[in-house]
Amino acid sequence: MRILVIGGGGREHAVIKAIKKNNEVKEIYALPGNGGIAEDAICVNIGAKDVDKIVQFAVENKIDYAIVTPDDPLVLGTVDALEDKGIPCFGPQAKAAIIEGSKAFSKDLMKKYGIPTASYEIFNDEDKAIEYLKTQDMPIVIKADGLALGKGVIIAQTLDEAIDAVHSMMSDKVFGASGDNIVIEEFLTGPEISVLAFTDGKCVKPMVSSMDHKRAHDGDEGLNTGGMGTIAPNPYYTDAVAKECMEKIFLPTINAMNNENRTFKGCLYFGLMLTPKGPKVIEYNCRFGDPETQVVLPLLESDLLTVMRAVTDGKLAETEVKFADKSACCVVMASDGYPQHYEKGFEITIPNEQKPYVYVAGATQKEGKLVTSGGRVLNVTATAPTLKDAIEKAYERVEKIHFDNAYCRRDIGKRALDAIKENK
Numbered sequence: 001m002r003i004l005v006i007g008g009g010g011r012e013h014a015v016i017k018a019i020k021k022n023n024e025v026k027e028i029y030a031l032p033g034n035g036g037i038a039e040d041a042i043c044v045n046i047g048a049k050d051v052d053k054i055v056q057f058a059v060e061n062k063i064d065y066a067i068v069t070p071d072d073p074l075v076l077g078t079v080d081a082l083e084d085k086g087i088p089c090f091g092p093q094a095k096a097a098i099i100e101g102s103k104a105f106s107k108d109l110m111k112k113y114g115i116p117t118a119s120y121e122i123f124n125d126e127d128k129a130i131e132y133l134k135t136q137d138m139p140i141v142i143k144a145d146g147l148a149l150g151k152g153v154i155i156a157q158t159l160d161e162a163i164d165a166v167h168s169m170m171s172d173k174v175f176g177a178s179g180d181n182i183v184i185e186e187f188l189t190g191p192e193i194s195v196l197a198f199t200d201g202k203c204v205k206p207m208v209s210s211m212d213h214k215r216a217h218d219g220d221e222g223l224n225t226g227g228m229g230t231i232a233p234n235p236y237y238t239d240a241v242a243k244e245c246m247e248k249i250f251l252p253t254i255n256a257m258n259n260e261n262r263t264f265k266g267c268l269y270f271g272l273m274l275t276p277k278g279p280k281v282i283e284y285n286c287r288f289g290d291p292e293t294q295v296v297l298p299l300l301e302s303d304l305l306t307v308m309r310a311v312t313d314g315k316l317a318e319t320e321v322k323f324a325d326k327s328a329c330c331v332v333m334a335s336d337g338y339p340q341h342y343e344k345g346f347e348i349t350i351p352n353e354q355k356p357y358v359y360v361a362g363a364t365q366k367e368g369k370l371v372t373s374g375g376r377v378l379n380v381t382a383t384a385p386t387l388k389d390a391i392e393k394a395y396e397r398v399e400k401i402h403f404d405n406a407y408c409r410r411d412i413g414k415r416a417l418d419a420i421k422e423n424k
């Protein structure tokens with residue numbers, strides 16, 4: 001089989017390494033891929049948002065199956081365009097990807113179908129939004145409606161901060177057209193849980209749960225980032241919570257999308273918060289999470305490509321999706337300064353024996369060497385029978401890898417370990 005993977009980050013590297021295990025796979029093309037992915041796939045310099053060129057490439061190269069993982073190409077309808085040419089895909093069509101593409105859509109969906117989430121109002125008028133803010137308790141959460149590189153969420157502690165946030169989104173357009181509509185919602189508290197789930201629109205099979213670490217610095221301090229590390233499974237996701245999520249969130253969401261004539265097929269990401277009143281949805285993503293995928297896929301015992309094709313063919317119910325009874329940790333090695341200014345172009349050295357466990361996120365090939373090219377550079381992973389051992393092993397691997405100006409959080413998984421200890 002000739003496989004096409006759209007995207008070029010650590011998540012795509014993890015997907016590619018997993019599908020390579022399938023004997024039927026002959027060639028994998030990554031569009032655009034990156035300097036590290038180039039060791040596992042043929043990288044082609046076509047951007048993940050360039051739908052026309054992607055489709056042309058897929059047709060010309062007789063692609064048998066395409067995997068679309070990033071949000072932008074999904075929301076832009078890449079799957080629809082490939083399917084129109086008869087190329088089967090993993091990923092939702094645009095009409096279903098809207099579950100991530102518009103927060104106003106997803107909030108209204110949850111309200112209509114009684115799926116637990118923070119209470120909210122949607123505004124397209126700044127004055128009305130500010131009038132509303134004056135009637136609300138602080139802190140409060142302000143979200144740009146559309147995609148904003150995961151940055152369109154502001155938690156305001158005071159009314160002044162909230163008014164500034166609304167103004168920056170609606171008048172100053174800091175998130176572009178994504179801020180034409182905004183969602184103002186209740187501030188929730190509790191541990192966060194990420195659950196990725198395979199669904200073919202008929203059945204839903206959740207993957208092992210995980211925990212992201214979004215802030216730049218230890219102790220959850222500093223700016224929000226795309227994610228500085230992950231662990232799996234998430235100790236807050238007990239069997240009882242899993243059951244409640246299945247009944248009140250996962251199945252109702254799949255059914256709601258079917259009812260709206262927007263059947264979702266692919267990987268649906270549930271960003272959950274375990275509030276004192278039970279689990280609530282913080283956000284939906286229409287795709288694999290990054291860097292959640294980097295801890296979830298190493299624990300998958302079933303063949304990823306087989307599961308993906310079962311999703312496409314509507315045969316997920318008959319297909320086994322099995323995870324190892326182990327733990328995983330992923331530490332993101334970033335360029336110092338990320339998510340703000342950082343330097344790039346530094347040579348990266350990864351010992352050969354570590355390469356199977358390292359997913360490359362932001363690096364390029366220059367004169368035959370791998371050099372840093374992004375804020376988040378490498379995802380260093382490990383699995384082990386216990387979470388404590390997985391964390392130690394991941395950090396041991398980090399020590400063996402080098403590039404100038406490397407930075408990583410030193411406390412990935414600490415909160416999860418503390419939670420495990422408290423429960424004992």
Ligand code: AMP
Nearest residue numbers: 118141150153185186187188271282283
């Ligand atoms: P999102 O981009 O929707 O995932 O939001 C980014 C982060 O903001 C989440 O991971 C939460 O930590 C936080 N957040 C979003 N919505 C809320 C909320 N209603 N209450 C508290 N925190 C929130």
Ligand code: GLY
Nearest residue numbers: 212227289290291
């Ligand atoms: N880790 C959060 C995301 O993929 O959006």
